[in-house]
Amino acid sequence: MLRLVVLISGGGSNLRALLEASEDAEFPARVVAIGADRDADGLAHAEEFGIPSFVVPFGAYPDREAWGGALLEQVRQWDADLVILSGFMRLLPPAFVHALRPNLLNTHPAYLPEFPGAHAVRDALAAGATQTGASVIVVDDGVDTGPIVVRERVPIQPDDTEGVLHDRIKHVERELLVQVVLDIANGAVDLAALR
Incomplete structure (x- = not known):
């Protein structure tokens, strides 16, 4: 069973599709945590589906690298097999990307x-x-x-x-x-x- 962490910035429609798919017992993946860079509307899906969530606000850190380090620390707590950017609208610093590649996906x-x-x-x-x-x-x-x-x-x-x-x-x-x-x-x- 793949463990997924999904990162969002908005409404989370792709996230919801994954959550609905994982309701099928045969689907071989589960969303274990949902993260955001702001108080995103899509965090409501976390509450609805009973999934833990976290927010790492970009503005709370002195620069992109410090924010990326804090975000990576949160993501790593969930021992994810895949991290999925689902309408995540922040550029990630190289250290974050390199720590998770190739198991870091984005939709476009x-x-x-x-x-x-x-x-x-x-x-x-x-x-x-x-x-x-x-x-x-x-x-x-x-x-x-x-x-x-x-x-x-x-x-x-x-x-x-x-x-x-x-x-x-x-x-x-x-x-x-x-x-x-x-x-x-x-x-x-x-x-x-x-x-």
């Missing part, structure tokens, strides 16, 4: 390497793209530059707004994330081979 609302960064959906629309996608990657020191575990195309409709398109991408992201966790647990994906 684009078909990487297309449209990296915090505004991927807006950027895809601004570029006039006819398709974008969703990706799950191993986190590295760059911004959305890590090895791609899986990605899937999502068409862009002519009348799509940023919100409508993002909702459609999120649906695919959730499915990909749950499948990746299942594939890692079953040995179909070897993260160490993706370095």
Whole structure:
């Protein structure tokens, strides 16, 4: 049984997909803790599902490295097999990334390497793209530059707004994330081979 720690900054829709999947006794992973860098709305899922949670506020530390050290200390307490960034909107310091790689995953609302960064959906629309996608990657020191575990195309409709398109991408992201966790647990994906 894989032990997952999920880090969030917002509503935690990908987190919820993992929590719902793990309600099935056959699903080979469980979320053991939920962390955040702020008082995120998604922490309500922790309470609803009875999962321990923690908050390591970025502003409480003198710099990114000190904050990353405190976050890593919290994460390590849970003896996780995988740490998943689920809408976690802070850049992690290299020491945090190196301590957990390759078992540190992130979801991204684009078909990487297309449209990296915090505004991927807006950027895809601004570029006039006819398709974008969703990706799950191993986190590295760059911004959305890590090895791609899986990605899937999502068409862009002519009348799509940023919100409508993002909702459609999120649906695919959730499915990909749950499948990746299942594939890692079953040995179909070897993260160490993706370095």
